[in-house]
Amino acid sequence: MxxxxxxxxxxxxxxxxxxxxxxxxxxxxxxxxxxxxxxxMVDQAPRTDDAFVYADTVDVVPEVNGRIVDLPVHDNQAVKQGDLLFQIDPRPYNDALTRARASLVALNKQIELTQRSVNAQQYNAEAARAAVERARAASEQANDTLRRTEPLLTNGFVSAEEVDRARTASRSARAELAAAQLQAQQAAAAVSGVDALVAQRAVIEAEIATAELNLEFATVRAPFDGRVVALKTATGQFASALKPIFTLIDTRHWYVVANFRETELKGMLPGTPATVYLMSDTGQRFKGRIDSIGFGIASDEGGLALPGGLPHIQRSLNWVHVSQRFPVKILVENPNPDLFRVGTSAVVVLHPGQDGHDDHDDHDANRHPE
Incomplete structure (x- = not known):
């Protein structure tokens, strides 16, 4: 049992x-x-550790040639907008500006003197025209006298000698009129002008503007708050125009570029909240929002001739069909300036469908990347 x-x-x-x-x-x-x-949880809060820190950068290049006489910044230094970055020897450009200004003063004096000469020529031309009018009046009077005198010769009221004198006077008056007209034409032709000199003044004024601009270009200041990187020169180096001296990172805006699978892009829109932390310090969390979503990447498949400039994202597996990844650019709010560096690895957690962050967001972000 x-x-x-x-x-x-x-x-x-x-x-x-x-x-x-x-x-x-x-x-x-x-x-x-x-x-x-x-x-x-992944569907509600897509996340990826395939992300890195990004910021806009500019190459700081001089726009004029010259020797660097002042370089108050050093590599990796933070600078404020308007801070002096470097100074190119301004003496050649000061000399060019002084020379151009002196040329303008001399030209103005020449224009003034030439104008006086032109005024005198104009007075002579006016006097010549007045002489023509006098000669014309005298010629007309002599002609009238001859017309009145000739009929009187037939009746014996005047002598032949008097008629001859009237004829001579008429011919002489006509000759004087022709001479006065010729002198008037010569006087009018002698009147010149200052148009050519005024045109030269416009050229010199343009030279002055160029010299002032070159002198301004000799002093290079920070266009925005940033950080100097890749500085490999020193005072005394000859700087060539349009050749970079160093790079300036724009620290006013920091971004994290996260590569998400194409299957996760649904529901992602500009403005979608995100939580970010950096691998260099996983204890700090940063809030952000999607700034933009990539619309093109370079592909290795099909042998296509792709336009340059597209981001290239390598697929981890080539023998199976793997979802492609697209870059999602996230603008970080209140980044730590001592922690954010271009290229730093980061982890991103997105919160689609939320208007803001809450404690639940931070809790999700505390998970470590797989």
Missing amino acids: AMASANSSPAKTEGGKPPKKLVAFAVVVVALILLVVVIR
């Missing part, structure tokens, strides 16, 4: 322990539940 009782309790093994199959089944059920929870 005792043995029969023992055989009638198959649910337990020796020592009252559950069977191994039941334990395995429970483990599988728990694993499936955890898998569902993880998938749900």
Whole structure:
């Protein structure tokens, strides 16, 4: 009877322990539940550790040639907008500006003197025109006298000598009129002008403007708050125009570029909240929002001739079809200026469908990357 009782309790093994199959089944059920929870969390808050810190940069290049006489910055130094970055020897450009200004003064004096001469020529031309009018009046009077005198010769009221004198006077008046007209034409032709000199003044004024601009270019200041990097020169180096001296990182705005799979892009929009932390200090969390989502990447497939400039993202597996990844640019709010560096590895957690951050966001971000 005792043995029969023992055989009638198959649910337990020796020592009252559950069977191994039941334990395995429970483990599988728990694993499936955890898998569902993880998938749900990933769908609600996409995350990736394929991300890096990014900021806009500019190459600081001089726009004039010259020797660097002042270089108050050093490599990796933070600068403020308007701070002096370097000074190119301004003496050649000061001399050019002084020479151009002196040329303008001399030209103005020449224009003034020439204008006086032109005024005198104009007075002579006016006098010549007045002489023409006098000669014309005298010629007309002589002609009138001749017309009145000639009929009187037939009746004997005047002598032939008097008629001859009237004819001579008429011819002489006509000759004087022709000479006066010729002198008037010569006087009018002699009147010059200052138009050519005024045109030269415009050229010199343009030279002055160029010299002033070159002198201004000799002093290079920071266009925005930033940090100097890749500085490999010193005072005394000859700087060539349009050749970079160093790079300036724009520290006014910091971004994190996160590469998300194309299957995760649904629901991502500019303005979507995000939580960011850097691998250099995982204890600090930073809030941000999507600034933009990439619309093109370079692909290795198909042998296509792709336009330059597209981001290249290497697929980790080539023998299976892997979801492509696209860069999502996130603007970071209140970044730590001592922590953010271009290229730093980062982790990003997105919060689609939320208007802001809450404690739950920070809790999600505390998870470490896989």
